[in-house]
Amino acid sequence: MATQHSKTAARLMISPAVILLLLWMIVPLSMTLYFSFLRYNLLMPGMESFTGWDNYYYFLTDPAFSAALTNTILLVGGVLLITVVGGTLLALLLDQPMWGQGIVRILVIAPFFIMPTVSALVWKNMFMNPVNGMFAHIARALGMQPFDFLAHAPLASIIGIVAWQWLPFATLILLTALQSLDREQMEAAEMDGAGPLDRFLYITLPHLTRAITVVVLIQTIFLLGVFAEILVTTNGGPGTASTNITYLVYAQSLLNYDVGGGSAGGIIAVILANIVAIFLMRMIGKNLDA
Amino acid sequence: MGKITLRNVQKRFGEAVVIPSLDLDIEDGEFVVFVGPSGCGKSTLLRLIAGLEDVSDGQILIDGRNATEMPPAKRGLAMVFQSYALYPHMTVRKNIAFPLKMAKMEQSEIDRRVENAARILNLTSYIDRRPGQLSGGQRQRVAIGRAIVREPAAFLFDEPLSNLDAALRVNMRLEITELHQSLQTTMIYVTHDQVEAMTMADKIVVLNAGRIEQVGSPLTLYRNPANLFVAGFIGSPKMNLIEGPEAAKFGATTMGVRPEHIDISRESGLWQGEVGVSEHLGSDTFLHVHVAGMPTLTVRAGGEYGVHHGDKVWLTPQADKIHRFGPDGRAL
Ligand SMILES: Nc1ncnc2c1ncn2[C@@H]1O[C@H](COP(=O)(O)OP(=O)(O)O)[C@@H](O)[C@H]1O
Ligand SMILES: [Mg+2]
Numbered sequence: 370m371a372t373q374h375s376k377t378a379a380r381l382m383i384s385p386a387v388i389l390l391l392l393w394m395i396v397p398l399s400m401t402l403y404f405s406f407l408r409y410n411l412l413m414p415g416m417e418s419f420t421g422w423d424n425y426y427y428f429l430t431d432p433a434f435s436a437a438l439t440n441t442i443l444l445v446g447g448v449l450l451i452t453v454v455g456g457t458l459l460a461l462l463l464d465q466p467m468w469g470q471g472i473v474r475i476l477v478i479a480p481f482f483i484m485p486t487v488s489a490l491v492w493k494n495m496f497m498n499p500v501n502g503m504f505a506h507i508a509r510a511l512g513m514q515p516f517d518f519l520a521h522a523p524l525a526s527i528i529g530i531v532a533w534q535w536l537p538f539a540t541l542i543l544l545t546a547l548q549s550l551d552r553e554q555m556e557a558a559e560m561d562g563a564g565p566l567d568r569f570l571y572i573t574l575p576h577l578t579r580a581i582t583v584v585v586l587i588q589t590i591f592l593l594g595v596f597a598e599i600l601v602t603t604n605g606g607p608g609t610a611s612t613n614i615t616y617l618v619y620a621q622s623l624l625n626y627d628v629g630g631g632s633a634g635g636i637i638a639v640i641l642a643n644i645v646a647i648f649l650m651r652m653i654g655k656n657l658d659a
Numbered sequence: 660m661g662k663i664t665l666r667n668v669q670k671r672f673g674e675a676v677v678i679p680s681l682d683l684d685i686e687d688g689e690f691v692v693f694v695g696p697s698g699c700g701k702s703t704l705l706r707l708i709a710g711l712e713d714v715s716d717g718q719i720l721i722d723g724r725n726a727t728e729m730p731p732a733k734r735g736l737a738m739v740f741q742s743y744a745l746y747p748h749m750t751v752r753k754n755i756a757f758p759l760k761m762a763k764m765e766q767s768e769i770d771r772r773v774e775n776a777a778r779i780l781n782l783t784s785y786i787d788r789r790p791g792q793l794s795g796g797q798r799q800r801v802a803i804g805r806a807i808v809r810e811p812a813a814f815l816f817d818e819p820l821s822n823l824d825a826a827l828r829v830n831m832r833l834e835i836t837e838l839h840q841s842l843q844t845t846m847i848y849v850t851h852d853q854v855e856a857m858t859m860a861d862k863i864v865v866l867n868a869g870r871i872e873q874v875g876s877p878l879t880l881y882r883n884p885a886n887l888f889v890a891g892f893i894g895s896p897k898m899n900l901i902e903g904p905e906a907a908k909f910g911a912t913t914m915g916v917r918p919e920h921i922d923i924s925r926e927s928g929l930w931q932g933e934v935g936v937s938e939h940l941g942s943d944t945f946l947h948v949h950v951a952g953m954p955t956l957t958v959r960a961g962g963e964y965g966v967h968h969g970d971k972v973w974l975t976p977q978a979d980k981i982h983r984f985g986p987d988g989r990a991l
Contacts, residue, residue, distance in 0.1 A: 556711050557744035561758035561805070562732035571757070575748040 405632035424633035441613040445592045451532040456539030481537040485597040523603045523611035546580035582653045661813035661845030662687045668717035678869040693849045694856040695866035701849040737806035738815040743798045745790040755804045776804040813845035887988040911983030918957040920980035928973025
């Protein structure tokens with residue numbers, strides 16, 4: 370696009386798409402903003418009135434909010450930790466030459482194709498159920514008391530389920546990165562006297578930083594919005610033990626029929642997500658340059 | 660010390676035999692060049708010596724000790740790879756220091772050796788850059804620096820100059836030769852370029868399909884090639900190889916004569932031919948002469964030799980420079 374003429378033409382031609390995207394984003398966002406300043410309860414139709422910052426005040430001072438914020442951070446952090454560490458190890462394993470490599474790789478990726486609702490239900494009913502679940506059977510076979518995961522460790526259980534879903538994604542990205550590692554570099558390190566651990570620390574891990582950055586960025590975006598797994602398994606409970614911000618917004622607006630409060634929560638969630646995004650880009654986004 | 664001995668070394672990849680069986684002695688301090696066409700097993704042989712591949716059979720001795728089963732790091736050899744294999748996320752300093760760090764050497768000693776290597780190789784002004792910010796020749800020098808700081812028993816080079824442009828290649832060739840002069844350490848150098856082999860080697864090992872065709876000093880190979888393969892491979896431009904009745908007159912199945920050993924005349928001589936293409940290099944002129952009943956002969960003439968396409972010339976091979984080969988391709 371060298372000439373003035375072609376630049377103008379290009380702008381003209383992309384403008385419909387840009388405008389459509391903008392409307393697509395702006396309209397719901399501004400409606401949410403508008404609702405968040407209304408007292409708007411579905412149980413009292415026709416009574417909407419402007420309330421200023423009240424909705425925000427009530428949402429932020431609700432004790433459930435600080436619990437949900439902590440849970441969100443724990444959930445995102447926990448899943449990231451498990452998937453990055455586990456994904457790196459799995460990728461290292463899958464990168465070894467072995468028999469049936471192709472099939473094993475497809476099997477490893479399989480969990481990613483299962484819908485969150487389905488996988489959460491499977492985990493809840495077939496694995497973690499204290500009576501019929503597989504873990505309960507195993508515990509009884511070993512002569513131990515079955516553990517009611519979702520009642521006694523709800524957040525940890527959900528972290529496990531979500532990590533199981535995202536592990537293949539991390540593994541896949543890290544595996545492709547591993548395969549692009551120059552074999553001669555590895556051999557040079559071997560000749561330089563680096564053992565397997567040194568080679569991993571000084572050669573493999575630095576090579577993987579960019580891929581790990583991608584995994585962290587993409588997963589964070591999706592993990593901030595985890596919802597189906599919570600709805601299907603614990604409903605955010607017991608109490609608020611497994612409620613994250615997304616679930617709190619849902620509980621506020623739909624369970625309490627409070628559209629105004631829910632909208633305020635939604636806006637707060639958007640702001641929080643943006644803060645996280647800015648921090649992430651600052652901290653690790655520089656790995657993506659070069 | 661860096662005396663390397665290969666005894667009956669074989670290498671197979673599954674069914675494919677890459678190196679059938681090979682014996683070779685490399686003396687301490689020698690500059691040995693493995694030369695041969697692409698795919699003949701030069702890199703494989705070098706990697707066997709380095710320990711990056713396992714031998715299928717036979718023994719490798721380094722300074723008299725059996726090193727066949729030793730891991731690469733224990734052999735005391737340093738390798739310079741074709742792709743340089745620098746660590747991209749480390750600065751030049753860290754790259755060069757890496758083997759010393761792995762050897763758990765003291766930091767002051769590491770610094771001393773790295774500074775020293777950087778000075779020898781003219782890298783001091785780039786020492787805090789990363790490999791990505793260096794030119795090909797500089798990267799090459801970093802790779803060499805990483806090898807010399809270890810003070811290895813021998814250096815292994817796998818086609819280290821093939822990624823450089825022609826002018827730089829000539830330069831680096833000299834630098835490596837000078838490095839060998841000053842360090843007096845054994846060097847094994849792999850190349851497919853016979854010019855590199857001729858200019859750098861104390862001893863050339865000509866390989867063909869994993870077999871050693873001949874071992875000798877550059878001039879030995881030039882003067883007395885043991886067989887047709889070596890005759891055709893060493894020397895530039897290639898030796899003229901003539902078969903049939905003309906060779907039979909000299910008592911050989913194939914006779915060979917180098918372009919620089921054919922006298923050219925306008926009046927008289929042994930063979931009469933017609934000039935085809937002539938390549939003027941300034942210092943030399945290479946004429947491609949068509950003689951009836953022979954392949955096109957390459958002949959070297961003086962730089963200012965004035966001939967034209969289609970001129971008739973007489974050629975005479977110098978009697979004492981004629982190579983004769985028997986039916987099995989071996990020199991008679
Ligand atoms: N890892 C390997 N597996 C199978 N065949 C190989 C392997 N490495 C090299 N070869 C084969 O061995 C032969 C020699 O290769 P190489 O030593 O790289 O040749 P050169 O360096 O002389 O060009 C080639 O035919 C190549 O295909
Ligand atoms: Mg090679």
